[in-house]
Amino acid sequence: MAAFLHSSARVVMMAFMALMLAVVSARPGAMRTLPRSIPVPSEDPFYQPPAGFESKAPGAILRQRNVSTAFLGFIEDPVTAYQLLYRTTAINGSAIATVTTIFVPSFPKTDRFVSFHTAYDSSATICNPSYNYRLGAEQADIISSAEQLILQMYLQLGYITVSPDYEGPEAAFGAGHLAGMGVLDSMRAVSNFKTLGLSSVEPMIVGLGYSGGAIATGWAASLHPTYAPELDIKGWIQGGTPANLTGTLSFSDDTPFSGFMLPAIVGMSMPSAYGAKLTPILNRILTDKGRKILDTARTTCGVEELLTYSDLSVLSTDFQTLGDRMFYEPTIRSVMSKNMLGVNKTETPTAPVFVYHATQDEVIPYSNASLMVDSWCHNGASVKFTSFANGGHATTEMIALPDVIDFVKAAFAGTTASGCTKNTELDNLLNPLALGVDLEPILVNLIQVLAHLGKRDSNVEQNLEVLTDVVTE
Incomplete structure (x- = not known):
């Protein structure tokens, strides 16, 4: 399995590079000479907050800069882009600072913006999207x-x-409240960024994310009513949601996806997350092997960890001395219980939510997401819940894109339905023309990339055959 994953990753990267060239080749000025390598976040002064930033309000802009963005670091994305360093909040309520990247199209709608929460799933700052997006x-x-x-x-x-x-x-992956506040404070910072020329002091916002990005989305939706109620959020979209961190980690242990457990353990034990509580426990129970593996996770990104640590059992006494009782240790159990969406009534979204999940998701348990939806609905939220009966984790992200785009448009238009609805989609074939002619080329390229990542999903080949027919007609 490990050999297959390494081979698959190489194919994905080669295909992705070719596809990126195809996507931008028609854009004037899309290619230019690569500048010298830019500093990583840990060495870039822009990421360091100025003295006294702690007294600023959450969402305050601390620094700003224009940046050039690119695909794979060298194929320029010819859009106007900015980065903001802004003040946000750690788990214990103390002030921290992080960065958001703003992409501005040629003819932007200035009364709204989309907050896109990518699944960078890492406990190393070199994996930050703000760094990887840059030329x-x-x-x-x-x-x-x-x-x-x-x-x-x-x-x-x-x-x-x-x-x-x-x-x-500190790249505290898995810490739901921290991620949710980070999203909401980014929205505050962007709303107050005068350079954008937003036509409203309270612009309309839709937030969305898949998989690891759904952690940030789900918690931002949950904290919005109490942490940032002034934001005019019209809707939330989250797919493949890790609604219960314990359930997700247990589900992926000793599987081809067990590498995703490592950045979560490291991220949750960062000082800005739950380090004060978890670090002493980890120091006591980790074996030498476990320490060495987690040290590696502090410097590498999610895919590399996925490839390197396929079929690893974190719940083995080879990794830590408690074995399969690890999540029952009182302190660990207490921390993990705080990272379950839908538990507290006060953490119920007030803006409409679109939740979607594959019933056969092989990475994140469907049952946890379903339970979250039931809880939110019981507490009065308006939720559209779509179950995809075919396909798995990777392909569901692409199969759902037409529904996602439709929900974004409806949310901005204020036409999403109130109350809770559930539906199941049986067809896992995606017609790229469903998004319209303008978006079809991008979707075709995306499908080809994600198809490599989702080879274990059912009927992927059918999607590729359908696409071939559409493209060649």
């Missing part, structure tokens, strides 16, 4: 690079699109 960045995160294709769809529709480093300055 000249040494690419470390394939997932963010692939999802940058999805981001182009919103730009094509005329939406200013924002992508925050919602894990904060």
Whole structure:
């Protein structure tokens, strides 16, 4: 399996590079000489907040700059782009600072923006989207690079699109409240960024994310009513949601996807997350092997960890001394219980939510997402819940794109339905023309990339056959 994954990753990267060249080849000025390598976040002064920033309000802009963005670090994305360093909040309520990247299309709708939460799933700051998006960045995160294709769809529709480093300055992956506040404070910062020329002091916003990005989306939706109620959020979209962190980690242990557990363990034990509580426990229970593996996770990105640690069992005594009782340790159990969406009534979204999930998702359990939806509906939220009966984790992100785009448009128009609805989609074939002629070329390229990532999903070959027929007609 490990050999297959390594081979698949190489194919994906080669295909993605070719597809990026195809996507931008028709854009004037899309190619230019690569600048010298830019500094990584840990060495870039822009990421360091100025003295006294702690006294600023959450969402305050601390620094700003124009940036050049690119696919894979060297194929320029010819849009106007900015980055903001802004003040946000750690788990214990203290002030921290992180960065958001703003993409502005040629003819933007100035009364709204989309907040796009990419699944960078990492506990290393070199994987931050704000770094990987930039021209000249040494690419470390394939997932963010692939999802940058999805981001182009919103730009094509005329939406200013924002992508925050919602894990904060320490890449605290998995810490739901921190990610949610990071998203909401990014929205505050962008709303107050006068350079954009937004036509409203309270612009309309739709927030969305898939998989790891759904952690940030789900928690931002949950915290919006109490943490940032002034934001005019029209809707939320989250797919493949890790609604229960314990359930997700247990589900992926000793599977081809067990590498995703490592950045979550490291991220949750960062000082800005739950380090004060978890670090002493981890120091006591980790074996030498476990320490060495987690040290590696502090410097690498999600895909590399996925490839390197396929079929690893974190719940083995080879990794830590508690074995399969690890999540029952009182402190760990207490922390993990705080990272379950839908538990507290006060953390119920007030803006409409579109939730979608594959019933056969092999990475994130469907049952946890379904339970979250039931809880939110019981507490009065308006939720559209779509279950995809075919396909798996990777292909569901692409299969759902027409529904996602429709919900974004409806949310901005104020025409989403109130109350809760559930439906099941049986067809896992995607017609790229469903999004319209302008978006069809981008979607075709995205499907080909994600098809490699989702080879274990059912009927992927059918999607590729359908696409071939559409493209050649």
